[in-house]
Amino acid sequence: MAAPEPRTYIDVHIVQTVPPANLNRDDQGNPKEAYFGGVRRSRVSSQAWKRATRTHFSERLPEQDLATRTRRIGKALAGRIAVMTGLDDEAANRLAGALLAPLKISAGKKEGDSAYLFFYGRRQIDAVAALIKDKAAELVALDDEELAAEIKQLPVQEKFSTGHPMDVALFGRMVADIPALNVDAATQVAHALSTHAVELEFDYFTAVDDEQKKGEETGAGMIGTIGFNSATLYRYATVGLHQLVHNLTDEEAAVTAVEEFLTSFARSIPSGYANSFAHRTLPSLVAVTVRSDQPVNLVSAFEEPVTGSAGIAAASAARLAYEHARAVSAWGDAPAFTALCHTFPTPGDTAELLEHTFGTAVSFPHLLKGVRAHLTDTLKQAAR
Incomplete structure (x- = not known):
């Protein structure tokens, strides 16, 4: 019997705080939500963030190289x-x-x-x-x-x-009529969830008619409401390097695709009502783990919602670090590689806990270089 094909999974864990926003609306026009851990959470669908990631590709890469x-x-x-x-x-x-x-x-x-x-x-x-x-x-x-x-x-x-192209290899393609044209996705993206309970709020707005005669006409030219919430989100995705190599038939191209995905997934954000809320932020935490066993989503860290009037991002990051450590201890599945980028003050309890769990923090460009070097070495060793 042939030996099983070596597998390599790149898990990316992100903690990101978003101000009042409506990133991804439901059929009522309000921000999507979900119940998790017995409370209502803010939710951004995987489709919305995959679309944002693909859009970010197009802002940085030649159009002809994309799908x-x-x-x-x-x-x-x-x-x-x-x-x-x-x-x-x-x-x-x-x-x-x-x-x-x-x-x-x-x-x-x-x-x-x-x-x-x-x-x-x-x-x-x-x-x-x-x-x-x-x-x-x-x-x-x-x-x-x-x-x-x-x-x-x-x-x-x-x-x-x-x-x-890279984006078809990452996100896959399904053609129901022609199975031969199907491409198995190398990437799985979870729905982003707030680490804490949220409540839906509404912005009541008015618009003034600029041509309204002053002193003769009163009232707004238009009134309306927009649903919104604000949240610290836990975001997770995983890339199967072995599937990516299969889809692209080129190991160097596959490593580059992982690097491009990490860049765009971390830096992108869905654009719903962007002009109304200017909600674009950068993550407080990006942690990458490379595993050979299976992908591991750490959302269980937030089954009990984070509480408190201050420091939700820091508390969420600490919860993530504890959950990762518990999973490694209980299952004995230590990652082959970890990389960490965060914006929490150093020295500080949160920063020290994160670095004890995921390793020394580096800038995001250095995180990408470290991931690329490790994956390149992994593929070389597998070829021996």
Whole structure:
């Protein structure tokens, strides 16, 4: 029997305080919540923070190296064909439809749309368009049956199944109609939860009509309310390096993808009502643990809600450190590597406890360098 494939999980634990905000709204327009430990907590869905992370990628990395998610894949492919070949829109749309037909993607309600969002790399769509670049004029001249026969010989599905960009490799792709196009996600992201109980509050606001005649008209031009809360959040995500290497087929690219994910996950924040609340903050704590057994979410540290009128972030960080130490002691599963970045005063009780648990605190850039060095060494040792 073959030996099991070595596994490496990169767990990231974040404590972040957010002021009054509505980061991620529910169907009533209020901040999402959840009951945990018997009390109501602020919640930010994993989807919201994954979207924020992907958006942060696009602010730092070349667009062509990333993916996009859309129903309008036919329109996107037709656009690339038109640019590459000089064909008019009608001919480009016909060729795009023929190229996508063998995939049997379910059609949406609008003409040219797919029934669901399709997550693909921009370089992948270029690779599909390039399949017909040099013979586009000849293909356009064929009737539908002849065109379908010619397209059937082209490796369209292969182009979407290889050369995945970093974000598809990290977050995965599911295509219900075509299992061969599915990509297992290398990353799992938990819903962020407040470490303490919260109460929903409402901001009653008015807007003044600037053209209202002074002294002749009174009252507001508009009134409304926005739900909000404020919270210290525990955020958790894990990346399976082994799955990432499999998805990217390149070890160095996989290590770089982990570094980019850690950067964007730590620095991003959902943008709901950002103009109304200006809620963007940076974490008070980022702790990374690299494990070979399994991912470990430490949210159990906050089953009993943190209380107190001051120092909730520090108390939450201390709870996290204690929970990690208890888990290691009880299960005997010490991480292979830990890294820590925090903003708590040093010297200080919280800082000393964190560093006793996770190691010496460093700046975030140095944390990234340390993680990269460890993962690179881990992959080298596995290859021996």
